[in-house]
Every structure is written in structure tokens, then in C-alpha cells.
Amino acid sequence: xxxxxxxxxxxxxxxxxxxxxxxxxxxxxxxxxxxxxxxxxxxxxxxxxxxxxxxxxxxxxxxxxxxxxxxxxxxxxxxxxxxxxxxxxxxxxxxxxxxxxxxxxxxxxxxxxxxxxxxxxxxxxxxxxxxxxxxxxxxxxxxxxxxxxxxxxxxxxxxxxxxxxxxxxxxxxxxxxxxxxxxxxxxxxxxxxxxxxxxxxxxxxxxxxxxxxxxxxxxxxxxxxxxxxxxxxxxxxxxxxxxxxxxxx
Amino acid sequence: xxxxxxxxxxxxxxxxxxxxxxxxxxxxxxxxxxxxxxxxxxxxxxxxxxxxxxxxxxxxxxxxxxxxxxxxxxxxxxxxxxxxxxxxxxxxxxxxxxxxxxxxxxxxxxxxxxxxxxxxxxxxxxxxxxxxxxxxxxxxxxxxxxxxxxxxxxxxxxxxxxxxxxxxxxxxxxxxxxxxxxxxxxxxxxxxxxxxxxxxxxxxxxxxxxxxxxxxxxxxxxxxxxxxxxxxxxxxxxxxxxxxxxxxxxxxxxxxxxxxxxxxxxxxxxxxxxxxxxxxxxxxxxxxxxxxxxxxxxxxxxxxxxxxxxxxxxxxxxxxxxxxxxxxxxxxxxxxxxxxxxxxxxxxxxxxxxxxxxxxxxxxxxxxxxxxxxxxxxxxxxxxxxxxxxxxxxxxxxxxxxxxxxxxxxxxxxxxxxxxxxxxxxxxxxxxxxxxxxxxxxxxxxxxxxxxxxxxxxxxxxxxxxxxxxxxxxxxxxxxxxxxxxxxxxxxxxxxxxxxxxxxxxxxxxxxxxxxxxxxxxxxxxxxxxxxxxxxxxxxxxxxxxxxxxxxxxxxxxxxxxxxxxxxxxxxxxxxxxxxxxxxxxxxxxxxxxxxxxxxxxxxxxxxxxxxxxxxxxxxxxxxxxxxxxxxxxxxxxxxxxxx
Numbered sequence: 001x002x003x004x005x006x007x008x009x010x011x012x013x014x015x016x017x018x019x020x021x022x023x024x025x026x027x028x029x030x031x032x033x034x035x036x037x038x039x040x041x042x043x044x045x046x047x048x049x050x051x052x053x054x055x056x057x058x059x060x061x062x063x064x065x066x067x068x069x070x071x072x073x074x075x076x077x078x079x080x081x082x083x084x085x086x087x088x089x090x091x092x093x094x095x096x097x098x099x100x101x102x103x104x105x106x107x108x109x110x111x112x113x114x115x116x117x118x119x120x121x122x123x124x125x126x127x128x129x130x131x132x133x134x135x136x137x138x139x140x141x142x143x144x145x146x147x148x149x150x151x152x153x154x155x156x157x158x159x160x161x162x163x164x165x166x167x168x169x170x171x172x173x174x175x176x177x178x179x180x181x182x183x184x185x186x187x188x189x190x191x192x193x194x195x196x197x198x199x200x201x202x203x204x205x206x207x208x209x210x211x212x213x214x215x216x217x218x219x220x221x222x223x224x225x226x227x228x229x230x231x232x233x234x235x236x237x238x239x240x241x242x243x244x245x246x247x248x249x
Numbered sequence: 250x251x252x253x254x255x256x257x258x259x260x261x262x263x264x265x266x267x268x269x270x271x272x273x274x275x276x277x278x279x280x281x282x283x284x285x286x287x288x289x290x291x292x293x294x295x296x297x298x299x300x301x302x303x304x305x306x307x308x309x310x311x312x313x314x315x316x317x318x319x320x321x322x323x324x325x326x327x328x329x330x331x332x333x334x335x336x337x338x339x340x341x342x343x344x345x346x347x348x349x350x351x352x353x354x355x356x357x358x359x360x361x362x363x364x365x366x367x368x369x370x371x372x373x374x375x376x377x378x379x380x381x382x383x384x385x386x387x388x389x390x391x392x393x394x395x396x397x398x399x400x401x402x403x404x405x406x407x408x409x410x411x412x413x414x415x416x417x418x419x420x421x422x423x424x425x426x427x428x429x430x431x432x433x434x435x436x437x438x439x440x441x442x443x444x445x446x447x448x449x450x451x452x453x454x455x456x457x458x459x460x461x462x463x464x465x466x467x468x469x470x471x472x473x474x475x476x477x478x479x480x481x482x483x484x485x486x487x488x489x490x491x492x493x494x495x496x497x498x499x500x501x502x503x504x505x506x507x508x509x510x511x512x513x514x515x516x517x518x519x520x521x522x523x524x525x526x527x528x529x530x531x532x533x534x535x536x537x538x539x540x541x542x543x544x545x546x547x548x549x550x551x552x553x554x555x556x557x558x559x560x561x562x563x564x565x566x567x568x569x570x571x572x573x574x575x576x577x578x579x580x581x582x583x584x585x586x587x588x589x590x591x592x593x594x595x596x597x598x599x600x601x602x603x604x605x606x607x608x609x610x611x612x613x614x615x616x617x618x619x620x621x622x623x624x625x626x627x628x629x630x631x632x633x634x635x636x637x638x639x640x641x642x643x644x645x646x647x648x649x650x651x652x653x654x655x656x657x658x659x660x661x662x663x664x665x666x667x668x669x670x671x672x673x674x675x676x677x678x679x680x681x682x683x684x685x686x687x688x689x690x691x692x693x694x695x696x697x698x699x700x701x702x703x704x705x706x707x708x709x710x711x712x713x714x715x716x717x718x719x720x721x722x723x724x725x726x727x728x729x730x731x732x733x734x735x736x737x738x739x740x741x742x743x744x745x746x747x748x749x750x751x752x753x754x755x756x757x758x759x760x761x762x763x764x765x766x767x768x769x770x771x772x773x774x775x776x777x778x779x780x781x782x783x784x785x786x787x788x789x790x791x792x793x794x795x796x797x798x799x800x801x802x803x804x805x806x807x808x809x810x811x812x813x814x815x816x817x818x819x820x821x822x823x824x825x826x827x828x829x830x831x832x833x834x835x836x837x838x839x840x841x842x843x844x845x846x847x848x849x850x851x852x853x854x855x856x857x858x859x860x861x862x863x864x865x866x867x868x869x870x871x872x873x874x875x876x877x878x879x880x881x882x883x884x885x886x887x888x889x890x891x892x893x
Contacts, residue, residue, distance in 0.1 A: 011804075012804065012805075028523055028525060030522045030523055030525075031523075031525050032527070032640075034527070035525045035526070035527050036525075038525070038527055038755070039525055042753055042755060042756075044799075045753045045797065045799055045808060046751075046753060046797070048797075048799055049799065050799050050800050051799065051807065051808060053805055053807055055315060056489055057314060057319055057321070057488040057489055057490050058319075058321060058323065058324045058488040058489075059488070059489060059527060059528045059530075060324050060528075060530050060531075060636070061636065061639075062323050062324050062410065062413055063314075063319040063321070063323050063324065063488065064318070064319060065314060065315065065319050078639075080639060084636070084639050084640070086639070086640070086642075088642065109459060109805060110804070110805045113805065115315070116315060116316065117315070117316070117436065119316065120316050120317070120318075120424065120427075120434075120436075123318075123420070123421065123424045124424040124425070124427050124428040125428065127421060127424060128379070128380075128421030128422060128424055128425045129378065129379050129380045129421070130425060131375075131378045131379060131422075132300075132303040133296070133299070133300040133303060133375060133422070133705045133706070133709065134371070134375070134705075134706075136374045136375055136377075136378035137374065137378070138374055139333070139373040139374045139376075139377040139383075139391055140335060140390050140391055142377075143385075143388065143389025143390055144385055144389050145385075145389050146385045146386065146387050146389065149382050149383070149384070149385040149389075150382075150385075152380075152382040153382035153384075153407060153408065153414070156381075156382050156407075156414060156417065157410060157413070159413075160316065160318055183380065183382065184380050187380050187382065189377065189378055189379070189380045190380045
């Protein structure tokens, strides 16, 4: 396959950045999208040019590190991660535009690499059950209906890649935040802290500069792990219930 | 050097309880006077850092990824073992211990493995309390499945994403300590040297991967939870960034490297599709619960399938060879990984491989789908089947999967005693980075168990015993030992950047991978290993003469990061070959062609090799010195492993 790539290059956070065009003549349809970048980078390196920097690690679609905005969609045309996107999803001669995630809360570090530590800080605000190691009850002491466990699991599969933010016209992080709040609110172990959790995580989300939700649903439609929009509804319910009885009004 | 494993005296089942009572404690008010560095945020590192923080220690946690949640434990699929006996099928701590020792082909320590089995039950309790959504039965209780090398169902799982769910649990606990101010998190930082003061580990030197800044961090103890070294082979199931640099540089500062030749080749991975391949993807071992492994009985049929003249589903039952079920009737498709991998290699060597390259066997779900229905199979393995289809373009509900073995896990690692401390005072190693629990072969669903056992339930106790004897004084990072280590790191980076040759890091890494896979992979022999040693040395010389990097140290520079790692792989690769050459027996994943039974199974030589090989670095280009720790078995009888 022949592919034309238009890639966002930006030396560092302070640089203005811009698109550069690259021609690839020998792309195999079996390559993953990132393997195509590997091949291009090998070429650039052997010419003494700076390779294109991009985040990636597990290449199995689970670590959430890869983050390319491809032809106007996070992770490209398929609902999957960039590392699991294969060149057979494109056609010979196609021009592909690749950008980093665009959001105020995800500043560009270099080329396609962005800083997503804002997500870590949201989790630090309460995305856990406050138990110390040891002294916990037997795992089978509290039965949990299979349906509830399965639903909690579905929310828990979020990989924290940030595609939801990149897809949203408001750069909202509601899907990411709601997935964690939902998972823990559904399980008996997480119910104890559900109110403070919802309040604190949402406050942190706002502080990081993520936008508001206007119910467009692009986040869920583009999520590589198919995190459902219902999570946002659940989060809103958690939030209002918490606020109604909150001591921090 | 005297290698003291410090296994406590007394009956096996009482060792750990007694030890916990005998070790020294640090008063809660004094814990805040001690600083601990933890490198790596996978299951072992995150759980250890969180637990230290909860106890009151000051912790600095480091990872090279952009967030601690991305460590490669996240990719573990199948499950985690625990001797809960919830299924009432005869499981017990002793049985898990026994299966693990036997599965490791009797090359691990009884004391460590028993403790692992003992604390396994606490792990599941802990994770459930954290809100980890394990699979459940309709009655609301936890579900289990079985895994290779075991005849009971003791594996807990969260669909095919168990590692992710466990890691997110540990990441949550870690995040809570970060919020509490007990853990300081340094993401996108890579450890490049260990700092010793008066023979004790007192800190590390790191590179900030964004700015290139070389920084020193001081502490009272250093814990390495940096994972395995499977990426020596270039192609493996490890993440692209997984590396051995922290462990290897600690090794060069005096920590012994144990059993480096013990690597695990996982039988169920997606086969290689071309030269562009950057990594291999694992298909969870749990698939062998329902999938049947086969190849055609004849080379002719295999050829027809390779050429696409017939479809695998067209081949009648009597022309298929379900070779695992035939050879090992009692374990069938659930034989341990090393056995399954070697058998796949053998049938492909005979010319019965089934994809274009001839390096693949079938894993067939047709019978399971007929028996249980497609929905049940989708419920169990849906995400794995989807992943397979995305990568290969084949639909495994309609046609059998193609699989082939790939490098997956390294049982070898830094030598540690019962307290998980290396031979360097104050330097600990946990999880895959150490060598302690899996012997010559790891059983499925045991890596997650070990990582969390070490991090949640072992090191929080044992590190106190060391710290209790340490003065509170801190070593300033202006100390000459830190300055020397920083200078050493900078010199190495400058050297790499100034070679200005013609070949890229990846080219060198691929060549190293080819050598290792060819001569130090699934089967090894003296001649090949000797040849490999020469080839690696030559490649290493070339690397330092002909490497080409672009850019500077003072920026995000992915190829410089990689060059640092590959430089260490080149040295570690040679040690793996030395170790494989020295161990003139077959055991577990280490198969020496010279030492096999008449049926072609691995043949141990217990009289000569019942020991841990621990290698000591003696200087650049000097041979490493071998130290032996004898393995003593008081509770199990050594037998030829049989899964027939």
C-alpha cells in the first residue's frame, strides 16, 4: 500500500508546531498503525532526522498509553486503540492526518505525546476504596449479584487513554470520571464513600480545566473499551444525591 | 561469597508465622523517619509502595510510563491463583505449594513457595475489599476456573482482563497514598543507577524522560519492582518499554543475578506475520480450558492448509492429531506452558505447522461451542476473541485460532533471600524482577499472585526488620557517591550520543533478538550457545562503534531511552547464554537437547544441578563469577515431572 501521512510535529510544549507530510510506499495491510510509524521512524533515523515521538507501550490495547487522533477521530476509524488498528482499515493511496489529543487539560509534550497527569490527579481525589492492606473480610463474605458485578466490571474496563476527552467538542472528562464513580458506587465495598467520592472527583475534574457535558455522546461512541453513556447518568445521580446532603456546600 | 537464603528453621507450615514474630518492628512513630524508594509501579511495585505509605513510611515511587496505571501487569489476562478451596475440589495451601514447586521443575525454594501459597488467600480478600470486580456465579459468590499444571479450579479472574483489574486496584491504593502525601510519584522517570554508601543501597540516579535531567534520590532502602527481561529477545509479549536496565545496573553494582537462563516461552500467542512485527500478543492460557490444540496428522494435509487449498474446518476428525490430548491424557490441553510450547515446536519442526510460515498450530473451539453454545464461550473469552480477530482478520468462532509460542516471562532475576533482600544490604527486589518463586517454569496465573504477595504481604513486614536496625540519618544527594553515579550515567549517555554511526537501535535490538531466539530459546545445545556467545560479543562491539542516535539528552528522546536499554540487554543476553551453557541439564523452560528422556521430555540432573545459579559481576569484559545456593527439599520428593 502507498500512504501519505500528515503528522503534527511540535518540538516541545513551547513550540508552535505544524503539520509535516511523509510518503510511505511499502505499507503492509497486516501492519498495525504503530508499526507503520516504527517503519517511518527507522527511515527518519537513518536519514539523521528526529523521529516522530508518540506514546505507546503494551501494544495489546490495554495499557491506554497510545493516543493518536487519526483523520479526525481518536484512535482512528475503528472503535479500538491505535495499537490495535491495522493498515487493512485504510485503502491504498489514502492520505491520513495524525494529531495529538487536543484538550487544555492534556498539554502537548512533544509531537503526538501529551501530558495526561490530570487523569491521575482525578483518581487521587477519590477513585478508590479507602482500605489499608490487611484486616479485610473474607472475599466471599459479601455476595454480590452476578449482574451487578458484571456491570461494575464493564465500567471498570476503562483504560484511561483519554479518547473520550479528545472526541468531545468540550474536552469533557465526564465519561472517564463517571466510569470510576459508577464502578465503585455499584459495589457494596465502594458504597461507603460514594458521596465524598463523587463530590471530590468532580471538583478535581473541574479544577483540571476539562469542559462540561452537553450530551453529545461522542465520548462513548469513540471509546475503545465501549464505556457506556449510562455511566454519566449514574454519575450525575451520585453527584446530586451527594450535593443535596453535602456538608461542603 | 556466602549465599544465605535466611529460610527460617522449623516445619514448613510454621516458617512464615514464626519469622513474622521474630523479625524486628519499627515503632509507628518512627516509621515517618525512614524513606523508601520503590522503582516500578506494576502489581508488586504499586502494592508495596501503597502498603509502605499506609504503614507510615515516606515513599518515592518511580515509573517510566506517563502514569503508574500503565505498568505491564495491566496486560495480564487469565487470572490469579489462590488456595481458597471455594470449589470444594480438594485444594489447599499445601497443594498449591506442591503444584508450584513441581510446575517449577524443582528449582525453587520450598520456604518461599510455601509462603506464597499461604498468603495467596489474603490477596483475594484484599482485592475484593478494594472493589476489584472479579467474575461471580449467579449466587453472588466468586467464580473460579482451572489453569495449566493444576487439577483443581483455583484461578480467580475478571473476564480476560484480570491483570488490569488487579493493577487498577493497586493503583487506587497507591493514588490514595499519593493524595495523603505519603507517596511522592515520579512518572516518566527512569532509574539509571543504584547508589551505594558504605556498602548499603542508599539511593538511585534517574533520568527525567521529558527534560533529560539527571537527578539523585536518597533513601534508607531501595526496592526494585522493575519486571522481567523478556525483551532481550526483541519479540516478546512484554510491553515495548519493558526493560532490564534498573536490575542490570544494580547487578553491576554488586547484586547477584540468579538463573538468568530460565525464560518462559508461552504456548498460546498470535504467530508472527512479517518483518515489521514489533511485539507478540498473548492469547490467555485460559483458552486451553475449552480450546483443543491440533495439527493435521500428515505433512501433506498441513501443506494443503498452508497453501489455502483446504480449510481447517474441512479436515475430518480422523485426520487431525490432537497431540496434547494423545500424549498427556490426564492433563490434556492443560499441560504446563513449557511442555505445551515444546510440543508445538516439535510438530512444526516435523513440517505440520499450519500458517504461511509453517510456525503455528490450531487452537480449536468448535467442540466447546457445540457443547456450551456460542454465548457461553463469548461470555468467557469475548474480549480475547475480538482481539484475535482485530489482529489477524480471522473469526475464531468460525475457524480455529492459529497460535505459536512466544517469549513471555522470565523466572530468573535478581537473587534475593527469604526477606526479598538481594545480597546488597538495603536493596530489595520483588515481583518478576526477582528469581524467587517459580523455579525453572512458572505456572499460569501465578505471576499476579507473586507480584501481589510480595508487595502487599511480604515486603511490608520484612523491610521493617532491616530499617529497625538503621539509623535515621539521611544521606544528602550531594554525597560523593551520588555525584559519582550521576557522572557515570552522564558519561554513558554522552558516549551513546557521540558514536554517530550508521545503524539504528532497533536494528541492533532485532539482531540480538534473532541470536537469542535461535540459540537460547525453546531448545538449546552446547554448540549453539557457544556460537551465540561469540555473536553477541561481536554485535555489542558493533553497537558501540556504529550506533546512530538523533537529538540530544535535554529533551524527550525515545531512541536515546531505547539505546540505554538495549546496551544493557546486550550484556544480559551474554550472561543468559553463559548460564544456559553452564546448566548442562534440562529443567522446566530450560531445555538442553543433550539432556532429555527417551520420550523427549526434559531430563533433570538433580545430583549435579539442584542449586540456584547466582552470578556476580566482576568488571567490564570480565567473566562473571558463579555462586551456588543449594536447594534443599524436605517436604516434596523430587520426581520426573509427568503430566501423562
